Amino acid sequence: MANDDSKGWSLQKPPPLPEGYSKHHIVFLEAVHVPLAEMPFEFTMDKYDRTFPDQIAERIKPATIVISNVINVKPSDMDHAPHLQLLAILATGMAWVDKPYCAKRGITVVNTPSANIDAVSEHFLGLYFASRKRIPQIDQSVKASDEWMRTNSLAKAMWPDGPPLGCKQEILGIIGYGALGQRIQFLCRMLGFAEVLIAERKGAEKIREGRVGFEEVIRRSTTFVIVCPKEPETINLIDETELKMMRKEALVINMARGGIVNEAALAKALKERRIFGAAADVLDTEPGGPGTSPLLPDLSKGEEPVPNFIISAHVAWISGVTIETLQSINRDAMTAFVEGRMYDPKVKACVAVHDGKIWK
Incomplete structure (x- = not known):
């Protein structure tokens, strides 16, 4: 059972993988923007440079983890992804995320605050x-x-x-x-x-x-x-x-x-x-x-x-420092989820939804 006290974060356990999965399966919807950092956990991945709204539902079907940048992953899309556990926003902005839906589904949501x-x-x-x-x-x-x-x-x-x-x-x-x-x-x-x-x-x-x-x-x-x-x-x-x-x-x-x-x-x-x-x-x-x-x-x-x-075509965020920061925050947040450390004070600022609750 989740512990709301951040001092108890070390007692958390990794979320169990869905039946039939031996490792997490990541669907990376918008790889054109920022390459992923090297992840310290095992996974398989479907990577798409660009995804259009009418392609999301089909592409995320097998995902346990979905990575988006700016494209809106709607509840109607996530309804097609029965094994989805984590929605990772590789950006600061996430106003489009339906947090109540994710909380109800038990889907964790993380972003990369203040990276840019x-x-x-x-x-x-x-x-x-x-x-x-x-x-x-x-x-x-x-x-x-x-x-x-x-x-x-x-x-x-x-x-x-x-x-x-x-x-x-x-x-x-x-x-x-x-x-x-x-x-x-x-x-x-x-x-x-x-x-x-x-x-x-x-x-x-x-x-x-x-x-x-x-x-x-x-x-x-x-x-x-x-x-x-x-x-x-x-x-x-x-x-x-x-x-x-x-x-x-x-x-x-x-x-x-x-x-x-x-x-x-x-x-x-x-x-x-x-x-x-x-x-x-x-x-x-x-x-x-x-x-x-x-x-x-x-x-x-x-x-x-x-x-x-x-x-200026939504390029204000781009710099070498931003890319490095986005990658490191995203890596740390996703790793903390996989390892069951979402209450770790080092990553709590990244967490928008977890344990069925809206954190921010």
């Missing part, structure tokens, strides 16, 4: 400078036209309303204050941002110490970074109402998940030039391309382009 904090916070800075300085637009203009040669300066073309803000003029609004938000706060203060505002939850009646009311952050900030989890209450958190409240020099950068910023409303605000610009590493529909999002019109069909928007 450095990479994503650094990527935010890249998007911030690229957007505020309009580097992609300048690069494209110089490579594809003679405008610079004709005009001798692209400054007025790129910033018709006046020069862009510098760091000393920026008021950063952070929406989501976990480890990533805290790291971005530190970096921006080191860069000399004039002020950093930590947004309270939208609609909160009480403002916590160190936080600022959500609407006040929306009205005052010049740059916004979205780093909150995608949950039912954060879908369309930034919508037309919030965009209309923002300053004209506002820059919106989404580092979290698609759908937290309403893409149609953001595209409209950019087309109407009500805000300075926007950047995102994520979209509501991924992978994305022309015609898959209001932010990505299909220009070949004559659709109007969205100005001053940069997309």
Whole structure:
């Protein structure tokens, strides 16, 4: 019987293998993203570089362990995997996981928390400078036209309303204050941002110490970074109402998940030039391309382009450090499960569901 006291973790026993299995069988659904670390336990494996949603149910049928990165393994998929014991998310984000279903089925769920904090916070800075300085637009203009040669300066073309803000003029609004938000706060203060505002939850009646009311952050900030989890209450958190409240020099950068910023409303605000610009590493529909999002019109069909928007195709997490960290956390969590050590303090932070209970 499971012991809820972490001091009793050493008393845990490895979960028994299903009848007919002599070792765990892993189904790795998205090997294209991150290679697995070497595992210290015996297993067999089906490895797929990429899996589409309609392939999941069939592929995971024989699995005792399923490894996913970003693809949503639904309860309807897991219903086809009667021997499934562990769902290992080789990523930090796992908002798509149906935790009550997994708890009811006795399926353990682990993820790799905070593995990409450095990479994503650094990527935010890249998007911030690229957007505020309009580097992609300048690069494209110089490579594809003679405008610079004709005009001798692209400054007025790129910033018709006046020069862009510098760091000393920026008021950063952070929406989501976990480890990533805290790291971005530190970096921006080191860069000399004039002020950093930590947004309270939208609609909160009480403002916590160190936080600022959500609407006040929306009205005052010049740059916004979205780093909150995608949950039912954060879908369309930034919508037309919030965009209309923002300053004209506002820059919106989404580092979290698609759908937290309403893409149609953001595209409209950019087309109407009500805000300075926007950047995102994520979209509501991924992978994305022309015609898959209001932010990505299909220009070949004559659709109007969205100005001053940069997309970086969900690569913010990638760095050598991130890969090594993801691999080691995933290896340690999976090994702890196989060896019956999920209450080990060294791995408890990875555990979302275990022993029929939701841990986080």
